[in-house]
Amino acid sequence: MLQRRPLIALGASALAAPALLHPRTVHAAALVGQPAPDFTLEDTAGNPVTLSRFKGQPVVLEWTNPGCPFVRKHYSGNLQALQKAYTGRGVVWLAINSTEDASADYLTPPQLARWMQEKNAAPTATLMDDEGRVGQAFGARVTPHLYIVNAQGVLVYAGGIDSIPSARVADIDKATNYVRQGLDELLAGQPLSKPTSLPYGCSIKYKG
Template sequence: MIKKTIIGLLLLAAIAIIAINFFKEDAQPVDTSSSSANAQDESVTEGLSIGQAAPDFTLTDQNGETVKLSDYQGKKVILNFWATWCPPCRAEMPHMQEFHENNADGDVEILAVNLTAQDNGEEAIQSFIDQFGLTFSIPMDETGSTAQTYQIRTVPTTYIIDSKGDIAQKIVGPMDEQVMKDQTDSID
């Protein structure tokens, strides 16, 4: 009975995620017409569209360490946004930990940004981390500014960032280890 209830809740959450994203306002397009067409200009417009440079941020992780997205340039990054109260996030975390453990020496980093400003407090977050045995970096978005920058309306939401720091993919909803592997294997 509990298993059916959990599956029902996950199914309901998935339907809600799809509905929210179907009806949400589209982000305003970035005007790149003023950028130089000069081949020597290697600057990339920062934004949230595929191919744009992922907006940089600096946060503190669960261990008190400073995490800056731009420090991971040269590696692929799974940039995930989550909260402890989110059932699909709970379903996704064991897969993220498994992926992290299976790629410990690889070129992919997981940054699982906790929406601390919207979550249930530090104790709930630490309990969640302990419960799932999470060992990857969990930056804490205490003000909500990073979630706002990345226009997070639904959790989990994940950006796959290539080794140049550009957004390669956006995934709304939970992922499993195979999806993470497929998404990161398909980019440089």
């Protein structure tokens, strides 16, 4: 098994524990307020999905890895509820797995599709990025790492799913969910009150 490196991004506390930062997870991030990098990835059924085809709709990008305890925490029901609530309101939700195929956490497309089905997940599509190019273009560092792209194709949120960086399911209800807050503001035609936050989770196992 490869060693899983949890990354808790918490400002001073993260700086106090630099060993948690894997050097391959540090990339130049796409900038909030700028057009989101376009991409085409295959979903778990092998169909190409292109970000720009959804222009005119808000899009959530969710970096995921079922081997990560932070991902499993939020797939206890939290992420499924968000996916169902907002895809029902016209939001496109793309779950992206950038885990390299040499990692112990890697799931083949059928395995990943089966895991999502078992969890009753409801993203618009689950995409494979095992080369890591899309994750690196967005500067995705951890799972889960969340982004919101507005209907004009501009990146308006990048960061953590919520305000409590733990793997405890009990903390979900206590936390401020930044993705829900941001989507509600976006759908109401309001600027996002918190366009960025520090993500937390397991470092992405990028190729190379």
